[in-house]
Amino acid sequence: MSETEVKPKKVKRFVPNIKKVSQNPQPLANGHRLCPGCSESLILKQALSTIDVPVITANATGCSEICFGAYPYTSFKTPWIHSLFENAASVISGIEAMHKAKLKRGELSEKQKSVKFLAIGGDGATYDIGFQWLSGALERGHNFVYICFDNEGYMNTGYQRSGATPKYSSTATSPVGTEIKGKPQKKKPLTDIIAAHNIPYVAQCSPSNFGDLMKKAHKAFNADGPAFLNIISACPTSWKTRPEKGLEILQTGVDSCFWPLFEVDNGVWKVTYKPKEKQPITHWLQNQGRFKHLLKEENAHLVAEIQEDVDKNWEKLLRMEKAFGKKAESITGVDLQ
Numbered sequence: 001m002s003e004t005e006v007k008p009k010k011v012k013r014f015v016p017n018i019k020k021v022s023q024n025p026q027p028l029a030n031g032h033r034l035c036p037g038c039s040e041s042l043i044l045k046q047a048l049s050t051i052d053v054p055v056i057t058a059n060a061t062g063c064s065e066i067c068f069g070a071y072p073y074t075s076f077k078t079p080w081i082h083s084l085f086e087n088a089a090s091v092i093s094g095i096e097a098m099h100k101a102k103l104k105r106g107e108l109s110e111k112q113k114s115v116k117f118l119a120i121g122g123d124g125a126t127y128d129i130g131f132q133w134l135s136g137a138l139e140r141g142h143n144f145v146y147i148c149f150d151n152e153g154y155m156n157t158g159y160q161r162s163g164a165t166p167k168y169s170s171t172a173t174s175p176v177g178t179e180i181k182g183k184p185q186k187k188k189p190l191t192d193i194i195a196a197h198n199i200p201y202v203a204q205c206s207p208s209n210f211g212d213l214m215k216k217a218h219k220a221f222n223a224d225g226p227a228f229l230n231i232i233s234a235c236p237t238s239w240k241t242r243p244e245k246g247l248e249i250l251q252t253g254v255d256s257c258f259w260p261l262f263e264v265d266n267g268v269w270k271v272t273y274k275p276k277e278k279q280p281i282t283h284w285l286q287n288q289g290r291f292k293h294l295l296k297e298e299n300a301h302l303v304a305e306i307q308e309d310v311d312k313n314w315e316k317l318l319r320m321e322k323a324f325g326k327k328a329e330s331i332t333g334v335d336l337q
Contacts, residue, residue, distance in 0.1 A: 037243025047217035060088035060121030117144035123164035159238035240289020
């Protein structure tokens, strides 16, 4: 290491202490207009409970924006900005740049110096419409966290297919019929694509594994630069599932390795959850109405195709982890336990 290089600081690992983090200021109020069983409020509460400093949020147009901030009400107790569908990352980048300038000029109080910056959006705003804006913000190195609520479609407008929609999922724009059996294309591997930007921290999470999600959120908010969390979010309305079964269904996605939990911490890949017994993909498909056509005998070959893709992706992820051969160095802040 040269004299000019900065050695990464050694810090304690964050272990979620539910009793303690629940006493942190809660930026999100109890009231919202989300559908019963929607995971988005749960995701935000899990993520934001890991920090005890002020946060400014830019919210892309979508389910979360409408349900958290329908004028004249808002669910946020902290500064919250409704951006356009595509530019939440750019909006929060501008705020972060202003904060940096004011800090340099000595115009901020001690409390203001500790402010964190957050952008949130659904998969439509993140995988598709706002991707180039997000990519640019990451490349410029702005110090902010981006959380994607991945409910795998444009749910706010009636479930049209998006880049996040899984192959063979039935949607309003890829309905099951004689010509197609749902969306013909595969789901875009966005977490991998973001990791290719070589930013400090990238992770894939599920609210069904709250400890894992909270650890990753704490790392993200304490990263020295941009961080990205891709979080799967149940949508009972469009997935055609029972509202009270959301977390159980999400866990089947994790245990079948359809939605593996992993992180890329300063370039080091690590699988953060390995099922004791990997479940078949049918465990993920069987409780969702959008996949009911796949369970018919004549579509068994489509299920086999999905299973093969899941297995290949899981093996690829394990190879990525093995390639580094060491535990990822932590970039977290102080341990709040």
